[in-house]
Amino acid sequence: MGNIRIGILGYGNLGRGVELACAANPDTELAAVFTRRDPESVKVRTAGVAVWPAADLEAHVDDVDVLVLAGGSATDLPEQTPAAARLFNVVDSFDTHANIPAHFAAVDEAARESGHVAVISVGWDPGMFSVSRLYANAIMPAGADYTFWGRGVSQGHSDAIRRIPGVVDARQYTVPVPEALAAVRAGENPELTTRQKHTRECFVVAEPGADEEAIERAIVEMPNYFADYDTTVTFISKEELDRDHAGIPHGGSVIRTGATGVNGENTHVIEFSLKLDSNPEFTGSVLVAFARAAHRLSQEGARGCKTIFDIAPAYLSAQTPEELRAHML
Amino acid sequence: MGNIRIGILGYGNLGRGVELACAANPDTELAAVFTRRDPESVKVRTAGVAVWPAADLEAHVDDVDVLVLAGGSATDLPEQTPAAARLFNVVDSFDTHANIPAHFAAVDEAARESGHVAVISVGWDPGMFSVSRLYANAIMPAGADYTFWGRGVSQGHSDAIRRIPGVVDARQYTVPVPEALAAVRAGENPELTTRQKHTRECFVVAEPGADEEAIERAIVEMPNYFADYDTTVTFISKEELDRDHAGIPHGGSVIRTGATGVNGENTHVIEFSLKLDSNPEFTGSVLVAFARAAHRLSQEGARGCKTIFDIAPAYLSAQTPEELRAHML
Numbered sequence: 001m002g003n004i005r006i007g008i009l010g011y012g013n014l015g016r017g018v019e020l021a022c023a024a025n026p027d028t029e030l031a032a033v034f035t036r037r038d039p040e041s042v043k044v045r046t047a048g049v050a051v052w053p054a055a056d057l058e059a060h061v062d063d064v065d066v067l068v069l070a071g072g073s074a075t076d077l078p079e080q081t082p083a084a085a086r087l088f089n090v091v092d093s094f095d096t097h098a099n100i101p102a103h104f105a106a107v108d109e110a111a112r113e114s115g116h117v118a119v120i121s122v123g124w125d126p127g128m129f130s131v132s133r134l135y136a137n138a139i140m141p142a143g144a145d146y147t148f149w150g151r152g153v154s155q156g157h158s159d160a161i162r163r164i165p166g167v168v169d170a171r172q173y174t175v176p177v178p179e180a181l182a183a184v185r186a187g188e189n190p191e192l193t194t195r196q197k198h199t200r201e202c203f204v205v206a207e208p209g210a211d212e213e214a215i216e217r218a219i220v221e222m223p224n225y226f227a228d229y230d231t232t233v234t235f236i237s238k239e240e241l242d243r244d245h246a247g248i249p250h251g252g253s254v255i256r257t258g259a260t261g262v263n264g265e266n267t268h269v270i271e272f273s274l275k276l277d278s279n280p281e282f283t284g285s286v287l288v289a290f291a292r293a294a295h296r297l298s299q300e301g302a303r304g305c306k307t308i309f310d311i312a313p314a315y316l317s318a319q320t321p322e323e324l325r326a327h328m329l
Numbered sequence: 330m331g332n333i334r335i336g337i338l339g340y341g342n343l344g345r346g347v348e349l350a351c352a353a354n355p356d357t358e359l360a361a362v363f364t365r366r367d368p369e370s371v372k373v374r375t376a377g378v379a380v381w382p383a384a385d386l387e388a389h390v391d392d393v394d395v396l397v398l399a400g401g402s403a404t405d406l407p408e409q410t411p412a413a414a415r416l417f418n419v420v421d422s423f424d425t426h427a428n429i430p431a432h433f434a435a436v437d438e439a440a441r442e443s444g445h446v447a448v449i450s451v452g453w454d455p456g457m458f459s460v461s462r463l464y465a466n467a468i469m470p471a472g473a474d475y476t477f478w479g480r481g482v483s484q485g486h487s488d489a490i491r492r493i494p495g496v497v498d499a500r501q502y503t504v505p506v507p508e509a510l511a512a513v514r515a516g517e518n519p520e521l522t523t524r525q526k527h528t529r530e531c532f533v534v535a536e537p538g539a540d541e542e543a544i545e546r547a548i549v550e551m552p553n554y555f556a557d558y559d560t561t562v563t564f565i566s567k568e569e570l571d572r573d574h575a576g577i578p579h580g581g582s583v584i585r586t587g588a589t590g591v592n593g594e595n596t597h598v599i600e601f602s603l604k605l606d607s608n609p610e611f612t613g614s615v616l617v618a619f620a621r622a623a624h625r626l627s628q629e630g631a632r633g634c635k636t637i638f639d640i641a642p643a644y645l646s647a648q649t650p651e652e653l654r655a656h657m658l
Binding site for chain 2: 005017020021024025026045058096100101104126128130131132133134135137138139140141142185187216234247251260261262265266267268269270271272273274275276277278281282284285289292306307310311312313314316317318321323324326328329
């Protein structure tokens with residue numbers, strides 16, 4: 001049996017993460033990159049891989065087993081995933097939590113009509129964090145859920161700072177409050193406000209002569225993004241930003257505390273945590289594991305849209321069920 | 330739709346943990362306890378629940394939707410699970426890792442022939458630890474796995490101490506070495522010997538006048554159980570043992586560290602950890618979540634033996650797929 005041929009639509013940070021994951025797995029290979037840019041302008045790292053225009057997806061349905069959509073959730077995926085699911089088995093990392101039901105419905109209709117398998121909202125949140133919540137809730141029906149993010153770079157918050165007049169560049173880190181995390185891990189079951197859970201650290205490069213006080217005020221008072229948090233702003237040079245803040249780390253912890261016993265006298269703490277040097281490379285790795293699952297499910301005759309909740313874990317592994325039972329159970 | 334009717338075979342610590350979990354879930358109820366003891370001698374906590382002889386299982390196939398086997402892996406489950414799978418959908422917590430393939434084969438044959446669903450080796454290790462290993466390995470094919478157990482009570486090691494002449498009672502705690510755990514969490518990828526990963530703490534009640542030095546030597550030099558570990562032995566009174574060591578806590582961490590990037594320059598740490606006040610109550614809670622899954626799979630027409638690897642997570646939850654996507658993804 002040949003390798004699973006992966007196509008990537010969109011060759012940014014996430015697309016390059018998917019590419020690396022294709023090479024890291026024994027049974028996957030990158031077959032093609034599709035781009036909305038001029039294909040001539042896109043240099044793909046993997047030797048011999050074709051770059052085709054995104055508009056030509058339909059001409060290549062026989063060249064790709066699973067198409068991984070590496071675009072953004074705001075405007076790309078709501079259009080791309082349903083359209084692509086009419087042509088291919090697909091996997092995306094749609095992460096606008098509130099819109100998941102609508103996205104699921106649109107993708108499910110397209111995938112059912114065309115007979116493909118689509119897996120949406122794969123990554124770490126939604127994704128691995130979600131499935132950790134599900135397992136923990138199913139095991140401990142009486143309990144409380146906590147999610148802490150970071151320490152890591154929030155692209156959305158970094159972008160929000162960059163839109164402030166006088167800002168050249170910025171990097172925003174989301175940081176869990178250590179005392180809150182410790183109280184949850186100790187099973188104290190605290191009620192925590194937004195401010196008590198996370199702080200926000202901003203590293204900002206300002207234009208020469210810009211009003212730094214005005215920039216700082218615009219940041220810390222920004223509704224939705226910063227106003228509900230204790231936010232620190234540090235002005236640094238472009239050289240410092242490029243030297244000390246070039247990475248895209250992230251991570252966090254999903255914790256559920258629950259109780260059992262005749263009178264709830266026994267406390268249990270279930271925690272799943274991630275510490276990631278590269279958010280897009282990790283997310284790309286998750287996407288490729290689910291591309292394997294999509295391919296296998298499709299070969300078994302499955303169709304329609306699925307999430308991480310609907311896929312038995314064995315489908316994700318390159319090992320056989322016998323190997324898994326003998327060595328990993 | 331009525332509640333899922335759970336039967337329990339074996340009413341020890343684990344059976345009582347299953348009973349508590351039946352009451353904690355909105356869609357399950359304890360239907361019956363089966364015992365090898367005199368049923369008259371077994372007092373079940375839940376009001377109105379029948380206690381029947383284990384020999385009469387076959388007479389009650391219509392009274393139970395899923396039978397949870399709460400016996401031991403050494404001698405009970407290898408016989409009980411295949412036999413029960415001919416009569417019921419079943420779930421067990423078989424935990425002799427080396428014998429899982431043989432146990433799976435025997436249970437699978439029985440369940441397929443009789444048209445039932447059987448789920449084996451459910452709990453936390455094997456169980457939740459196993460599925461955490463699988464997810465992490467599928468995502469990070471290049472990496473290293475670590476499992477730390479504890480701080481928690483090992484029944485097997487406690488029993489081994491109790492068999493030493495002059496010992497009245499004992500409790501053994503398995504304890505991860507903090508420095509080893511810290512190095513793994515930091516992504517240092519250390520190679521660790523058995524001794525470097527865990528220590529063993531023993532609390533022993535000796536008979537009056539017993540040779541404590543001889544007992545201590547018998548413990549720390551015991552092959553397989555203690556010789557490969559740094560072991561501490563503390564002699565205490567029976568009162569102290571009953572007062573300070575009555576609980577059955579356990580837990581631990583499954584950690585996979587992996588690398589991505591063009592030259593493996595980005596490290597990722599994936600950790601699943603448990604801190605449990607009551608090992609049997611937690612394990613019982615996991616068994617009931619998988620009993621729900623077994624019932625649903627059976628209603629869909631599935632048959633045969635499955636493990637945690639083969640079951641899509643959504644089957645474990647009392648919530649609908651729509652609710653899960655809207656609120657937990």
